[in-house]
Amino acid sequence: xxxxxxxxxxxxxxxxxxxxxxxxxxxxxxxxxxxxxxxxxxxxxxxxxxxxxxxxxxxxxxxxxxxxxxxxxxxxxxxxxxxxxxxxxxxxxxxxxxxxxxxxxxxxxxxxxxxxxxxxxxxxxxxxxxxxxxxxxxxxxxxxxxxxxxxxxxxxxxxxxxxxxx
Ligand code: GDP
Ligand code: MG
Numbered sequence: 001x002x003x004x005x006x007x008x009x010x011x012x013x014x015x016x017x018x019x020x021x022x023x024x025x026x027x028x029x030x031x032x033x034x035x036x037x038x039x040x041x042x043x044x045x046x047x048x049x050x051x052x053x054x055x056x057x058x059x060x061x062x063x064x065x066x067x068x069x070x071x072x073x074x075x076x077x078x079x080x081x082x083x084x085x086x087x088x089x090x091x092x093x094x095x096x097x098x099x100x101x102x103x104x105x106x107x108x109x110x111x112x113x114x115x116x117x118x119x120x121x122x123x124x125x126x127x128x129x130x131x132x133x134x135x136x137x138x139x140x141x142x143x144x145x146x147x148x149x150x151x152x153x154x155x156x157x158x159x160x161x162x163x164x165x166x
Contacts, residue, residue: 001049001050001051001163001166002050002051002052002053002166003051003052003053003082003083003084003165003166004053004054004055004081004082004083004084005052005053005054005055005082005083005084005085005086005162006054006055006056006057006078006079006082006084006085006086007019007042007054007057007085007086007088007116008057008060008079008085008086008087008088008102009086009087009088009089009090009102009116010089010090010096010098010099010102011098012090013088013089013090013093013118013119014088014090014118014119014149014150015088017118017149017150018088018116018118018147018149018155019042019043019054021149021152021155022043022045022052022155022159023042023043023044023045023054040055040056041053041054041055041056042054042055042056045159049163050163050166052159052162052163052166055078055082057075057078057079060075060079060102060105072105075105076105076108076109079105079106079109079111080109080110080111082111083111083112083165083166084111084112084113084114084162084165084166085106085109085111085112085113085114086113086114086116086162087102087103087106087113087114087115087116087141088116088118089115089116089117089118089135090118090119091117091118091119091120091122091123091127091128091131091146092119092122092123094131094134095131095134095135099135103138103139106139107139112142112143112165113139113141113142114141114142114143114144114145114158114161114162114165115132115135115136115139115141115143115144115145116145116146116147116158117131117132117144117145117146117147118146118147118148118149119148119149119150120146120147120148120153120154121148121150121151121153128146132144132146142165143161143165145157145158145161
């Protein structure tokens with residue numbers, strides 16, 4: 001099994017931390033350089049029965065970028081072409097305008113989307129379900145996986161879920 005995966009989400013939700021953990025190299029940091037129109041491979045996770053190719057999606061969280069329209073088309077096309085989208089949110093910050101912007105873009109693609117609720121190490125357990133329900137009311141996610149990219153909680157579960165959809 002092999003496929004392309006795009007991780008999207010507001011700045012600081014933990015995308016690079018997640019990639020660094022699963023890829024085991026510091027490749028993801030590279031993608032924090034100024035926006036380009038090229039879609040870059042951020043890392044490849046090869047396991048005995050699968051290969052996950054993580055692709056950067058520049059522009060998806062940049063509503064006020066100078067090249068807004070063009071960047072947006074590139075980003076949206078990338079989202080259409082990948083096999084799976086991971087929409088990562090910050091469990092502690094909760095819903096905000098950046099997420100609203102991304103969800104609007106997701107409505108234009110048919111690619112399955114997982115909601116990845118990151119930083120659960122900082123969240124009171126009682127707050128998890130209401131948070132998930134709030135996002136599920138906004139978009140029909142194919143799956144929902146709470147994780148801590150920093151501490152590694154549930155990351156293996158997420159990889160297993162990804163594999164099933166490749
Ligand atoms: P990105 O902008 O989405 O790539 O976010 P980063 O991966 O750069 O993470 C932003 C900040 O959040 C860093 O200080 C990370 O250490 C922190 N962070 C990432 N994941 C977690 C997590 O699961 N728990 C906690 N507590 N902090 C996290
Ligand atoms: Mg990053």
